[in-house]
Amino acid sequence: MKYKLPLIFAFVCGILVVISEFIPHRPFNMMISTLQDWFMIISGFAILLGQISLFQANIKKIKEKNPDWVFYLAGLISFTVMLIFGLLWGTQEYRGILGNGENIQATVGMKPFDYLFENAFMPLSSTMFSLLAFFIASAAYRAFIIRSFESNLLMITAVIVMLGRTSFGGMLTSWLPEGLRFLHLPNLSDFIMEFPNSAAQRAILISAALGIIGSSLRIILGIERSYLGGEK
Amino acid sequence: MSTNKNSQTERRIIYLVLLIAVALPLIFPIGWKTDVSNYTKMAWDLVQSTPDSAVVLFSFDYDPSTLTEIQPMAEAMLEHSFSRNQKIIAIALWPQGVQMADQAFTEVLKKYPNKKYGVDYVNLGYKVAGIVAIQAMGKSMPEVFPTDQSGTKYEDIPMLKKVKTLKDVGYICSLSSGTPGIKEWVMAARDPLGTPVTGGTTAVSAPGLLPYVNSQKQLYGLLGGLKAASEYETLIHKIGSATIKMDAQSIAHLLILVFILIGNVKAFVTKKRSEQ
Numbered sequence: 272m273k274y275k276l277p278l279i280f281a282f283v284c285g286i287l288v289v290i291s292e293f294i295p296h297r298p299f300n301m302m303i304s305t306l307q308d309w310f311m312i313i314s315g316f317a318i319l320l321g322q323i324s325l326f327q328a329n330i331k332k333i334k335e336k337n338p339d340w341v342f343y344l345a346g347l348i349s350f351t352v353m354l355i356f357g358l359l360w361g362t363q364e365y366r367g368i369l370g371n372g373e374n375i376q377a378t379v380g381m382k383p384f385d386y387l388f389e390n391a392f393m394p395l396s397s398t399m400f401s402l403l404a405f406f407i408a409s410a411a412y413r414a415f416i417i418r419s420f421e422s423n424l425l426m427i428t429a430v431i432v433m434l435g436r437t438s439f440g441g442m443l444t445s446w447l448p449e450g451l452r453f454l455h456l457p458n459l460s461d462f463i464m465e466f467p468n469s470a471a472q473r474a475i476l477i478s479a480a481l482g483i484i485g486s487s488l489r490i491i492l493g494i495e496r497s498y499l500g501g502e503k
Numbered sequence: 504m505s506t507n508k509n510s511q512t513e514r515r516i517i518y519l520v521l522l523i524a525v526a527l528p529l530i531f532p533i534g535w536k537t538d539v540s541n542y543t544k545m546a547w548d549l550v551q552s553t554p555d556s557a558v559v560l561f562s563f564d565y566d567p568s569t570l571t572e573i574q575p576m577a578e579a580m581l582e583h584s585f586s587r588n589q590k591i592i593a594i595a596l597w598p599q600g601v602q603m604a605d606q607a608f609t610e611v612l613k614k615y616p617n618k619k620y621g622v623d624y625v626n627l628g629y630k631v632a633g634i635v636a637i638q639a640m641g642k643s644m645p646e647v648f649p650t651d652q653s654g655t656k657y658e659d660i661p662m663l664k665k666v667k668t669l670k671d672v673g674y675i676c677s678l679s680s681g682t683p684g685i686k687e688w689v690m691a692a693r694d695p696l697g698t699p700v701t702g703g704t705t706a707v708s709a710p711g712l713l714p715y716v717n718s719q720k721q722l723y724g725l726l727g728g729l730k731a732a733s734e735y736e737t738l739i740h741k742i743g744s745a746t747i748k749m750d751a752q753s754i755a756h757l758l759i760l761v762f763i764l765i766g767n768v769k770a771f772v773t774k775k776r777s778e779q
Binding site: 304307308310311314315317318363364365385388389392393396397399400401404405407408409411412413415416417426429430433434436437438439440441442457461464465468469472473475476 | 513514517518521522525535536537538540541542566567568569570571598602605628630631632633635636638639642646647652653654706709710711713714728730733749750752753754755756757758759760762763765766767770
């Protein structure tokens with residue numbers, strides 16, 4: 272029963288959704304509306320479940336003194352602090368349990384949750400993403416080496432696209448006469464993005480879509496059961 | 504061991520040079536101009552051609568990690584939209600998109616202090632469930648967003664009186680850095696309902712979305728990365744953060760090209776030596 276009931280649910284709901292795409296009339300459109308409402312409610316609970324799971328997983332790692340357990344502790348403390356501040360004094364639009372924390376707002380200029388979000392979370396998140404630039408620079412130095420015809424092609428394309436995506440690239444070929452405008456670096460870069468890149472991306476998109484259809488059918492028909500927790 | 508050390512030293516030198524190269528143009532802006540690409544122009548055209556006073560929807564589907572690239576786009580497009588007197592509904596399919604929207608409005612409202620909340624713009628907040636939420640909005644907006652962020656009922660917000668479904672908005676602009684984002688808006692809003700969709704994303708994600716900018720106009724243009732944001736600023740005659748940051752990005756790209764050249768010379772020399 273533990274496995275059969277979810278399988279039946281998945282089958283019925285999946286079939287209903289498929290049918291409603293072909294027959295968007297009563298009673299299917301009404302059923303789909305209800306299913307959509309359910310999905311949104313379940314998704315809300317999934318966030319809650321995720322947070323509980325995050326807590327449990329981190330606490331386990333800290334208890335077991337895993338390598339780098341201090342970082343898990345830091346994550347957990349940050350999570351708890353934001354949660355408590357949000358609950359007690361709310362966010363910009365919402366009141367918290369203790370109201371709006373006027374005294375704190377008078378001191379720091381905004382609510383504690385918003386203050387931490389703007390002054391700690393945002394800079395840290397942006398920094399994490401910005402670090403990519405350093406890794407890309409280092410990786411480009413080592414990876415874009417001419418070893419074969421293909422790697423040569425890759426490097427030339429990368430150079431054109433990268434130059435075309437800079438202000439400098441435009442200036443570099445701005446002297447070109449009207450008849451040779453297609454060689455203007457931004458134009459060349461756009462051409463590469465629009466044709467060879469789009470063609471490859473389309474192939475990837477179509478393959479991915481076919482893959483999604485395949486795995487969705489496997490779930491609806493009960494062949495794929497890994498979502499039930501470990502069973503193949 | 505010594506190879507490892509060499510490689511570590513090289514890496515540190517690269518990081519240091521890049522840091523200096525990025526920091527200097529931010530401190531002393533150069534002011535290089537950017538050519539406007541067709542994709543950016545298409546997005547601008549959509550905002551420009553949408554009638555004044557139309558209600559439009561901006562979806563903030565990103566978080567602070569991609570703030571540097573996407574926030575300038577959001578501010579430029581909101582500013583353009585306000586300049587056309589369009590009424591803006593902001594929503595978020597990412598939890599932190601709400602704060603991103605608030606910040607973008609705060610910045611843009613400095614130029615348009617007369618715009619009133621509820622009359623000219625509204626922030627309906629975050630909705631979970633991604634593409635399913637979009638599909639549900641295609642049937643009924645008030646059911647998905649019964650209230651706005653501050654708890655005001657959907658029906659009581661003046662600018663939303665005539666907006667019942669996504670079909671009633673002039674266009675949808677998704678500023679996204681992943682899933683759910685532009686792709687979901689195209690699939691659940693543009694294709695079944697016909698509502699025009701445009702948007703902006705990070706430079707890394709842009710190639711994957713370009714196939715949607717096609718003859719069927721699944722996507723009306725696309726802003727990819729900081730360069731597109733600076734192009735949009737050029738189109739609305741604004742010298743904003745993207746224009747300034749573009750100098751740093753251009754220098755960083757040039758430097759990476761220099762690194763590639765050095766890497767190749769080094770590989771060539773090493774190969775020659777080993778052959779000898």
